[in-house]
Amino acid sequence: MNEPEHISRCRYQVEETKDGGLTLHLKGQISASNAAHMIKILENALTPQAGGSVVVDLSEVAHLDDYGVLVLSEIKLRALKEKADFRLQNISDKINKTLSMYDFDTLGKVDRLPGSPKRFSLFTRLGEATIRQASEVKYMVSFLGSVCFALLHVCLHPRSLRRDDMYTCMQKTGVDALPIVGLISFLMGLIMAFMSSVQLQQFGANIYVASLVSLAMTRELGPIMTAIIVAGRSGSAFAAEIGTMKISEEVDALFTMGFDPTRFLVTPKIIASVIVVPLLTIFSDLFAIMGGLIVGVFTLDLTANAYITQTLKTLDLFDVMLGFFKSAVFALLISWIGCLRGFRVRGGAASVGEATTSAVVSGIFLIVFFNSIFSVILRYWE
Amino acid sequence: MQRERVIEVKDLVARYEEETIFDRISFEVYAGEIFVVLGGSGCGKSTLLKHLIGLIPPFSGKIRVAGTDISRHQEGQLDDLLTQIGVLYQSGALLGSMTLAENVALPICEYTSLTKDSIQKLVKMKLTLMNLGDYADYLPSQISGGMKKRAGLARAMALNPQILFFDEPSAGLDPVTAAELDNLIIHLNETFGTTMVIVTHELESIFTVAHRVIMLDKNTKGIIAEGDPRYLRDHSQNRFVKQFFNRLAGGVENLPVQEA
Numbered sequence: 001m002n003e004p005e006h007i008s009r010c011r012y013q014v015e016e017t018k019d020g021g022l023t024l025h026l027k028g029q030i031s032a033s034n035a036a037h038m039i040k041i042l043e044n045a046l047t048p049q050a051g052g053s054v055v056v057d058l059s060e061v062a063h064l065d066d067y068g069v070l071v072l073s074e075i076k077l078r079a080l081k082e083k084a085d086f087r088l089q090n091i092s093d094k095i096n097k098t099l100s101m102y103d104f105d106t107l108g109k110v111d112r113l114p115g116s117p118k119r120f121s122l123f124t125r126l127g128e129a130t131i132r133q134a135s136e137v138k139y140m141v142s143f144l145g146s147v148c149f150a151l152l153h154v155c156l157h158p159r160s161l162r163r164d165d166m167y168t169c170m171q172k173t174g175v176d177a178l179p180i181v182g183l184i185s186f187l188m189g190l191i192m193a194f195m196s197s198v199q200l201q202q203f204g205a206n207i208y209v210a211s212l213v214s215l216a217m218t219r220e221l222g223p224i225m226t227a228i229i230v231a232g233r234s235g236s237a238f239a240a241e242i243g244t245m246k247i248s249e250e251v252d253a254l255f256t257m258g259f260d261p262t263r264f265l266v267t268p269k270i271i272a273s274v275i276v277v278p279l280l281t282i283f284s285d286l287f288a289i290m291g292g293l294i295v296g297v298f299t300l301d302l303t304a305n306a307y308i309t310q311t312l313k314t315l316d317l318f319d320v321m322l323g324f325f326k327s328a329v330f331a332l333l334i335s336w337i338g339c340l341r342g343f344r345v346r347g348g349a350a351s352v353g354e355a356t357t358s359a360v361v362s363g364i365f366l367i368v369f370f371n372s373i374f375s376v377i378l379r380y381w382e
Numbered sequence: 383m384q385r386e387r388v389i390e391v392k393d394l395v396a397r398y399e400e401e402t403i404f405d406r407i408s409f410e411v412y413a414g415e416i417f418v419v420l421g422g423s424g425c426g427k428s429t430l431l432k433h434l435i436g437l438i439p440p441f442s443g444k445i446r447v448a449g450t451d452i453s454r455h456q457e458g459q460l461d462d463l464l465t466q467i468g469v470l471y472q473s474g475a476l477l478g479s480m481t482l483a484e485n486v487a488l489p490i491c492e493y494t495s496l497t498k499d500s501i502q503k504l505v506k507m508k509l510t511l512m513n514l515g516d517y518a519d520y521l522p523s524q525i526s527g528g529m530k531k532r533a534g535l536a537r538a539m540a541l542n543p544q545i546l547f548f549d550e551p552s553a554g555l556d557p558v559t560a561a562e563l564d565n566l567i568i569h570l571n572e573t574f575g576t577t578m579v580i581v582t583h584e585l586e587s588i589f590t591v592a593h594r595v596i597m598l599d600k601n602t603k604g605i606i607a608e609g610d611p612r613y614l615r616d617h618s619q620n621r622f623v624k625q626f627f628n629r630l631a632g633g634v635e636n637l638p639v640q641e642a
Contacts, residue, residue, distance in 0.1 A: 245478070248473060248475060249473065249475040253476075255487065256464060258465055381552075
């Protein structure tokens, strides 16, 4: 029978002795490639009897590494389990040294893999999670305070703002987002007009598509969609940038040079976002209206003039201003949470990844949450 | 002759969550000396450094740096002190989005009212001192590890502070660069009289530059030796101190403390 090459590197022979014991003769080399196989074979081949003995003869084993030691220890455990004696014989000096290096004599059963965490009860884990959450909330409140003070400082000392950083941020958060915001808004306007026209056509009320698109976008969807895109693009970027700076000690360096990391890193980002996101929102409103216009003109027999007139008739300055104001608030929230997650990074790359994800998810949550608050307020105001 | 004490630490206790890193340590650093904090891995030397530069508030105890008590401080009160100290972090901690020149200029712009031209000249001088004169417009990602450290040192020295702190300056450097950095440290200390506090465990550097050392120990959570490193190497009775300075293997981690 042809054995595969790597198995044939080690051969074994089991010999039964007169007093009910077993002697296992090993020959050759046990290594990473055949250790698992050897353990399986030997487990079946060796059937030690209680009270008997298992002797492993290593006279023909020239070289033993830790995989070999592993195999021997599995045999030893098997023997001890069956209450048989275990002994090694004909060990060369080199093998003896190897065995003592791995502390073979005291190798026992491993009751838990090193590194695997102890399993705590559900109650304990719940408690720990609550404590962790509480300290997160505490940090959030403290960071909110720092940010408020930093913004106040900039209002009182406008020259202290890092303008170049702010301009760079405005470009990345605003200008670079124009294509994607434009595209998504255009498509949204298109789809809204298309979907609503199916119903409105039945009543010959095609013209109201213009009203629908413009109102929905300026009051609700424009601010929300733009803010979500910005959260994904820029909220994550802030978290990643600050998080990476944290792990490379750049934030510490800023502190020891006498700079306040919040004033230095966060203020330019927040101000840039609050300036740029409302402008993006207006841009998004325009593109959506254009999308609706395309549908209106090409599938609903509206003239461009009629569509635009109806849009202007429906829209109030209040609607546009509302959208503007909402997006400013969203910008504040996105940049705040993005920077916060960045500062919370501790450790390495995985932590930065978590912070980035969390910045986006939390940002979206805050956007939707605050939008609901605005809706409730408006309900009772108008 | 009474030498001026620039750093005084008294009964400092540092804890991280439930674990005590070191327990009531006290020492002083005198003006103009090169003072090294050393010890085995995990003994808390980086933690001690972070306490001295104000990054971590102590659990208890007092720390005075350049006359200011930093153990109980409010945010913003440390600004004056921070202009008197410079820190070289292990990887340089240069701001990645700025060139070397912009990095070195940062503290100068913030704390002096020099014109942009003057600052540029000053920055060029400082980078040239570190042999980085030609790299002023490079970004940190474009230079080697040794160069990042030298640039970090140039920045730490931007305002010619009275005290410089070094966190493992020789880590990751080849022997030649490490020796050059050691010479630079000695040169700066002799020329400007800057007090230097270095956290390291590189023996060669310690014997070359240190005037005085303290050795922290993980097991006793305190200082187990203090003094001239060459003297400690040859005359210390403490087993761990002898092992450390003579670079002897010993499986220290597993052995219980037998002598103090």
